[in-house]
Amino acid sequence: MTRVQKTVFILVALIALVIGLTFSKVLNAPRQADPTQLLDAGIVLLPQSRTLPELQLTDQDGQPMRMDQLKDRWSLLFFGYTFCPDVCPTTLAQLRQIKGMLPEAMRGDLRMVLVSVDPNRDTPEQLKQYLGYFDAGFEGVTxxxxxxxxxxxxxxxxxxxxxxxxxxxxxxHSGNLVIIGPDGTQRGFIRAPLNGQKLATQLPELMKPRG
Known part of the structure; x- marks a missing residue:
């Protein structure tokens, strides 16, 4: 084999190695949720996550709840109130349905939180009783x-x-939901009206751990 042939052979081998490594990396890379399908389900992700303000509210059990406690799990915040005649009961019923459609292993990883826009009437006791009509696991803050x-x-x-x-x-008030990631920052929104079937399919894709 001539010197030129050896050089060409080495170059071809190096190119093949680079292509092979790149291809392997692509195949083994964690699969990201499809932005188009997320958007079709009403999920709008922010280009950059937002930090929540440092506040302390009160949960449905009368306990202090700081914003930094919205960590370690995904959360959906819905701003509504217990005396709402239409949007709130409809949305909470849809959230109960969506929760029931999620894979069982993921249900505990998604927190549903009603943030009261009517603190004048929504005491912790009122929130707890109201949310109990929909799902005992739903949380509320006032x-x-x-x-x-x-x-x-x-x-x-x-x-x-x-x-x-x-x-x-x-x-x-708005019927949109706020998406909070496990790091405690806002990741995006879910637009109203909610599409339960599509959200039940796409939320697990959004919540999958990324390597």
């Missing part, structure tokens, strides 16, 4: 209106407080 508004604005889910001087007042 607190000072200013703190709730600060959180809502930080995650881009603003609401208009109700006129508490009126009897049976309502609160204008």
């Amino acid at each position: 607190g000072d209106l200013a703190d709730i508004q600060k959180l809502a604005n930080a995650v881009s889910i603003p609401f208009i407080p109700g006129d508490t001087s009126k009897e049976n007042y309502t609160v204008d």
